[in-house]
Structures are given as structure tokens and as C-alpha cells.
Amino acid sequence: MQDELQTSAEALAAELNRSVYIEAPGYIPLAVSAHYGAVDQARIDALLSRTESPELMAYYKPWRLDAADAPVHIPANEALGLLPRVVYPVRHNGRLFAHIWLIDADPPIGEADDIAVDRASRTIGRILFRRDEKVQERADADESALRILLREDLAGRQGVLDEALRRHDAAADAPIVVLVARGITVASTGEPVTADALESFAAELGTTSGGTAMIPAAWAPELVALVPAKGDVIAAAQRHAHAVRAVAARHGLRFAGIGFGSAVCGVDGLADSYRQGRYCARVAERLTPQEGCRAWDSLGTFRMFAEIPWTPSGVDMVQPGLSSLFDDDRSPLAVTLWTYLECAGDVQEAVGRLNIHRGTLYYRLGRAEELLGIQLGDGESRFRLHAGLQLAKLAGLGKDF
Template identity: 65%
Template sequence: MQDELQATAEALAAELGRSVYIEAPGYIPLAVSTHYGALDKARMDALLARTIAPEMVAYYKQWHLDAADEPVHIPGNNALGLLPRVVYPIRHNGRLLARVWLVNAEPALVEDDDATVARAARVIGRILFRRDEKTQQRADADEAALRTLLRGDVPNRQAVLDEALWRHDIASGSSVTVLVAQGVAVVSSRVEVTSEALKSFAADVGTASGGMAVIPAAWSSELVAVSPVRGDVQRTGRALAPVLRAVATRHGLQIAGIGIGAAVHGADGLTDSYRQAKYCASVDRKLAPLEGYRDWDHLGMLRLFAEVPWNTDGIDLIHPGLGRLFEDTRSPLPGTLWTYLQCGGDAQQTISQLNVHRGNLYYRLGRAEEILGLSLNDGNIRLSLHAGLLLAKLAGFPGLDTAPIPPFNKTP
């Protein structure tokens, strides 16, 4: 299919005497012809980066390209290094399959050129429709496979995994991991992301994974993927997390948190890797939302809370009675105690961070000791308090919302 599409782009470019750029919705490049005619900075950047810069996406949005049924003329923009363009939508049964972009300069397009592009668009549409049928079949098979693989009580799970790996040209017996992207949502909007948007997002992740084949599916504002491990899980995450966020941006979406489970061999360990990935994504969206990722192998002491409820019961399990400190939602005591412990018990550093008087700090610490019935001079007590307050921060308890984030390494 790709050879057919590229051949069509080359033939159209030769007939028009100008370069042809074909992309899928979401600004995903499908085919780029040999260079003809004018070439601007915007096209060069798109070719080199294989993606569209955010400022270009913002500029293009003014012309509502996704809703267009006719060619759209986009004026040039010197600040963006952009020559004028004409964008031709390619649709089938009303659904946008792709767009053909032509630079409208040196010389400008004429009416006959529109007819030439229209003929080529019909050919491109047929190619993409056949591809979309196959893509949809594969997406349905992937979703069914993941739903099977991530349940622990289904027989023949290894056969399901082997078939899914074969479908994506991943060697059987490869070390694999589960990746979870949580909180997939429409950017700057309270509109709930639709299942169709999630499926489109998942499909694009499957074709834009930077040379690393993945088996993706999406449901309930969550994308799940099984990926082969290249080197180790951290290296795999560094390669895939930016791709996920870039594809989400192209679709007008954002990801709250990304998590990656431990590497496993075979289907039996996938449910554990999935559980770990979900937990890592939850931690990521709490501590560093909308950026980076967390993986199980490098989560450190945050693993402690994977099996503990993120509520008052869990906090009291870590340090009995700690929940009493949160009964007054307006109290500064939790944030003060957290900062004091984060500073290693250094009063001067705590005063500096909180911008309070020394006497005020000691009053608050004394009041916390009184409420909890303990002494902060005991190292073991300070350790359990610190752990309990960290869990409270993960759980979003009041008084810790603006407290400093723990100094755990965020994976870029």
C-alpha cells in the first residue's frame, strides 16, 4: 500500500511540477514526493522532524481543515517561514482519509491543477480505504488480544500473544512490557474523549512508534500497549513516551500520566506488568502530570504503596493515627510537617521554604506532635510519618496540594 501511495504522489508531483505532501488526519505524513518547485522552512522542518510543530498546528486550525470538503487556501506567514498552500481533503463516505498539501507559489496553482489533483485524490482515496479496512481489522484483533492477555483466567493466552506478535512483525519469544497512558483527554476542554477518538489515537500510536512496533488498544480514557523491550524498560520508555505524547498532541489530546511495567517473557507475566504499569501511570499523573513517564523498575520506594489503598485507611496503615492530621482541611500542619521532613528535619531550611517565623514553625510542629501523640525526635517515627505523608500527597489529601514534590527522579 505504501508503495502505491508513494507512486501516486510521485506521478502527481511530476504532472504538476511541484512537490506533493500527503498526510493522514492528525498531521501524520503518509507520502512525500521528490522535490519540485518552491520549498519553504515549514516544509523542510516537517520533512526533517516527521511531525508538525505546535505553532504550525495552531496556525492551521484557523482554517478548520478537518471539516473541509473543498480545497482550502492558506495564506503564507513570514514569521513561520510558510509559503501559501492549498490543502485538498480526501474523503470516503464523508470520512476524512487524508489531505494533499501543495505549495501555492512559483507559479501559483491554476484551475486545471485542481482537476489534476481531484483525479489523483480518487486514486489515493481507494488506496487508503483498502488500507483502513485492513487497519481496522488489525485494530479490532489487537483490542481483542489485549483484553484476553490482560486477564489472568483465559486459557491459551500464549497462543494469543504469539499471534499478536506475529501480526506486528515482533519476534516470538521477545521480552515484552505493558505500557499504560492514563487520563487521555481533549486539550483545554471539558468534553469527554470519545471511543472513536481513542481508537484513532491507538491506531496512530501503532504506526508512529519510532521504529518500535507496539500492539495498542484504547478504552475508558486509557491507552494500553504491549511493546517489545529494547535493551531495558527505561530505554523503551524513553523511546515510546515522547511518541505517545506527540501523537496525542496531533489529535488534540493530552495524556495525564504514562506508566510502564516490568519486562516479562511470555503471556503469564503480562497481567502483573499491566498492574504495575497502571500504578506507575497513577504515580506519574500525581507527581509530574502531562510530562515524562514512570517505570516499575525505577520507581524506588514508591512501590511501597502499590498494594495500599490511597485513602485514610491506607495512611493509617503506614502510620497509625496519621489521618487525624487531615480532619481540619484548612490546617497548615500537614504541609508544615511534610516540608520539615522533606528538609531532613532542618528547621532553617523549612522556615525558608515556608516563609514562616521560627516560633511559628516550632508551634506547628509541637501541635502536630500533640495531635498525633508522638515525638519527632524518634527517627523511626519520622520515617513512618514521611512515608504516610507521601501516600497522602499521592492521594491528593488537602494541605499537601502545593507542598514540594518529592525528590524522586522523574524519567524524561
């Protein structure tokens, strides 16, 4: 289908002697012809980033492109580096599938151009309709497969997995990890993603995911996918996260956190990998918001908090009384303890990071020992305290912590 679409774009561009740019609704690029005629900075930027800038999307909004049934003429905007454009809706059986963008300059678009685009849009509409049917069939099959595969109590799961891997041309014996993405929002507004938009994203992800096999499902408010993990699992996780973000950018979406479970072979352990992936996504969302990524195999000591509530009472389970240090937002005790422990008890480095006097550091540490009933010279106490402070970060306690 992609070859058919690209061929149609190239043929139309050659006929018009002007560049053709085809986008799906939401400014998602589908095909770009070879260069003909006028080009502007806005088009160059869109080609490089594979998406329109928020400023351009705001500029286009008054023309309500997704509701148009006829060509829309958009005037130039010098401040945005934009030459005039004509945007043609591509519909099939009344449904909008795409827009054909042409620059309306050198020379301006005429009646003959309109006729040629109208003829080409009917062909492009049929191509996209066929593609949409196939993509939706695959997306439905993937979603159904994942619901079965992640249920440990269901029989026949290995056959379901084998079929899903064949559907995506993935090796049957490849190790698999479960990817989970959380905090999915519209990048331009920060609003939560709708179920329809998430399903559309998942459907494309299963079709084209940066050259990697991926079996996704949209389970609002999260995305779940099975992905192969050949070689280094951590490196594979980074590649898959990059692929997911690239497709998300084309859909105007953003993730607060992406998590990966441990690698498994076959269906045994998939449910565990899913739970691990969900937990890692939570950690990434809390510690590295705006598209952070964490993998179970490299999560380190944060694994210990998977079964402990991320609440003040959970913090006190690890280190009794620790949550009281966060009752007063002005108290510097928590951040002082954290910095001191992160510096492995190196006083000189700690006072440098905190920008305080050595005597002030000793006073604060002594005050914390008194309030918590611990001795920082005791290894067990230091371990509990450090772990409790890590959990406090996950729980979102304290403004400066």
C-alpha cells in the first residue's frame, strides 16, 4: 500500500510540476513526492521533523480542514515561513482519509490542477480505504491476542502467540518483553488522549514501528505492546522506546513514561513481564517525566517498591517516621539527608552541592537522627533511610526533593 501511495504522489507531482505532500488527519505524513517548484521553510521543517509545528497547527485551525469537503485556500504567513497553500480533502464513501497539500505559488494553482488533484484523490482514497481495512483487521487481532496472552489462566496461549508473531513476521523463538506506556497526552495541549486517537496510534504502530516488529494494543489510559528483545535487552528497550516516540510524534502524542518488563521466551512469564512493565512506566513517569523510559532489568533498587504503596504510610514502612520530615515544606532536612547519602557520606561534596557551611550540615544531620531515632553511622539505618527517601521521591513528597 505504501508503494501505491508513494507512486500516486509522484505521478501527481510530475503531472502538476509541483511538489505533493499527503497527510493523514492530525498532520501525520503519509507520502512526499520529489521536489518540484516552490518550497518554503515551513515545508522544509515539516519534512525534517515529520510533523507540523504547534504554531502552524494553530494557524491552520480556523480553516477546519478535517470538516472541509472542497479545496481550502490558506494564505501565506511570512512570520511562519509559509507560502500560500491549497489543501484538498481525500474522502472515500464520505469518510476523510487524508489531505493533499500543494504550495499555491510559482505559478498559482489553476483549474486544470484542481481537476488533476480531484482525479488523483479518488485513487488515493481507495488506496487508503483498503489500507485502513487491513490495518484495522490486524489491530483487532493484536488487541484480542494480547488480552489472551496476558491471562495466565487461559489455555492455548502458545498458539495465539505463534499466530501473532507470524502476523508481524517476527521470529517464533525470539525473546519478548512487554512494553507499557503511561500518561499519554496530546502534545500540543497536554489533554488526555481520547480512546479513538490511542487506537489509531496503536494501529499504525503495529504496521510501521521503525523497522521493528511490534504487537500493540490500546488499553486506555495506557498502551501495551509485545516487542522482540534480541541481544542486549536494555539497548533493545531504548530502540523500541525511540520507535514508539517517533510514531507518537506523527500523531501529536506524548508519553509521561515508558516501561519494559523482563524478557521471556514463549507465553510463560508474559503476565509477569506486563506487571513489571507497568511498574517501570510508573517509575519513569515519576522520576523522569516527559517520555522517560525504564526497564526492569536495569531498575536496580527501585524494584523493592513494587509491592509497597507509594504513600507516606509506605515510606514509614521502610523507615519509621520518615514521612514526618515532609510535613513542613520549608524544612531542609529531607533534601539534606538525600544529598548526603547520594554523596556516599562525603561531607565536602555534600556541602558543595547544598551550598551550605559544614557546621550547618552537621546540625541538620544530627537533628534528623534525633527526630528519626537513628544513627547515620549504622549501616542498616543508612540503608533504610536511603531506601525510604527513594520511595518518598516516587510518592512525590516534598517540593524540592
